[in-house]
Amino acid sequence: MKTLLIQNIASLVSCDDEDRVYENVDLYAENGVIRAIGQNLDKAADETIDASHMLCYPGLINTHHHLYQQFSRNLPQVQNMELFDWLKTLYEIWKNLDENVIRLSSLTGMGELMKHGCTTCFDHHYVFPAGAGDLIGTQFEAASELGIRMHCSRGSMDLSVKDGGLPPDSVVQTVDEIMKDSARLIETYHDASFGSMRQVALAPCSPFSVSAELLRQSAILARQYHVRLHTHLCETKDEETYMLEREGMRPLAFMETLGWVGPDVWYAHGIHFNTEELKLLAETGTGVCHCPISNMKLASGIARIPEMLKLGVPVGLGVDGSASNDGSSLMEELRTAFLLHRLNSSREAPSGYDILKMATRGSARLLGRSDIGVLAPGKCCDLFLIDSRRLELVGACFDPKSVLATVGVRGAVDYTVVNGKITVKGGHLATIDEEKTALDAQRVCEGYLAR
Numbered sequence: 001m002k003t004l005l006i007q008n009i010a011s012l013v014s015c016d017d018e019d020r021v022y023e024n025v026d027l028y029a030e031n032g033v034i035r036a037i038g039q040n041l042d043k044a045a046d047e048t049i050d051a052s053h054m055l056c057y058p059g060l061i062n063t064h065h066h067l068y069q070q071f072s073r074n075l076p077q078v079q080n081m082e083l084f085d086w087l088k089t090l091y092e093i094w095k096n097l098d099e100n101v102i103r104l105s106s107l108t109g110m111g112e113l114m115k116h117g118c119t120t121c122f123d124h125h126y127v128f129p130a131g132a133g134d135l136i137g138t139q140f141e142a143a144s145e146l147g148i149r150m151h152c153s154r155g156s157m158d159l160s161v162k163d164g165g166l167p168p169d170s171v172v173q174t175v176d177e178i179m180k181d182s183a184r185l186i187e188t189y190h191d192a193s194f195g196s197m198r199q200v201a202l203a204p205c206s207p208f209s210v211s212a213e214l215l216r217q218s219a220i221l222a223r224q225y226h227v228r229l230h231t232h233l234c235e236t237k238d239e240e241t242y243m244l245e246r247e248g249m250r251p252l253a254f255m256e257t258l259g260w261v262g263p264d265v266w267y268a269h270g271i272h273f274n275t276e277e278l279k280l281l282a283e284t285g286t287g288v289c290h291c292p293i294s295n296m297k298l299a300s301g302i303a304r305i306p307e308m309l310k311l312g313v314p315v316g317l318g319v320d321g322s323a324s325n326d327g328s329s330l331m332e333e334l335r336t337a338f339l340l341h342r343l344n345s346s347r348e349a350p351s352g353y354d355i356l357k358m359a360t361r362g363s364a365r366l367l368g369r370s371d372i373g374v375l376a377p378g379k380c381c382d383l384f385l386i387d388s389r390r391l392e393l394v395g396a397c398f399d400p401k402s403v404l405a406t407v408g409v410r411g412a413v414d415y416t417v418v419n420g421k422i423t424v425k426g427g428h429l430a431t432i433d434e435e436k437t438a439l440d441a442q443r444v445c446e447g448y449l450a451r
């Protein structure tokens, strides 16, 4: 049995149903599960952390990413573009992906997430060039090296330029190929048990790069295997225009005809839903992953988060792909979300603590998990610790529940713990050689961009 004891935690924000904040408590975990939270616990453990002066939070949960984009950030040629042109330009780079690019972009992207308090990552991978190897298997291996909880998706595209879609021919596949590989990946990797470190979702890329048949069959297969469904929806006005022209329907109405609403479905972005559509999401428990930095960078618009929260739409937080962020810190997303909605909605905006709960409990709900997102006995031991004595936080910690979103924390966290295991210590990755990984990744990135 592996045990962990975190002693004298100055403030522990649980994000539980009672919104409890504990002061000066210990937390004890066995085999990755929290067994006790309380004062002066009489426990011995394999590992002990002294958390006097530290703030403790449930691990952040990222519910939308494209890790492969780590190697196409800050490229001058796309900085002034909106989504459709941005995608068409970048596909010319992305079509050269291989296993090595996926391995190192996954290690660096998820490494950055973990250094900023993230303990679970969902990745939406949808570019599968012929002969590129086992890209999803490679992602799971990278996650296991790092020690992060990983939800991968079998993304897909079957409409290339010649069929009226955006991607080049070389990265699209047939519906049969996609369904066969989806079933293989679920059977090989999906673990639905308590405390699962690996899950698989099905995630066709977006309505403007896939056929109705691919969406329909993905929904049928996902329900056969009890896995979740995800895609981009209502990200831009261009998408709405495209769907009205092609299908004579707004994007959500189109998705609804194909079985794509329900508590096992969540959409990335969800900016351009009208009020009726928001009500449908709430009634059906269909979720939305909010990605404010990407939405601002690509000038896509502002998601109606205050209304979604009021209506009861399940909402989580995500960084989106590294090329439209241009980073992988969910911590930065917390403050950006807070400020964006303050600006746009004033008193109707979510509080700093509402935003933290969005990135923990809210995100856990999108992934269909009740074992993470909350710190309580019987839940997974996924958390992070921040030393409140750091210079940037002097005088700022009166309300630990909201400080991450209102004041923000820009440096790395002191500790990240996933499944009871220390994965970040002193602000550095404890599971891999961070410096060597960064050097290897830079070299591979330069080779890839030169292809």
Ligand SMILES: [Zn+2]
Pocket (backbone or CB within 6 Å): 064, 065, 066, 124, 232, 268, 320, 321
């Ligand atoms: Zn995305």
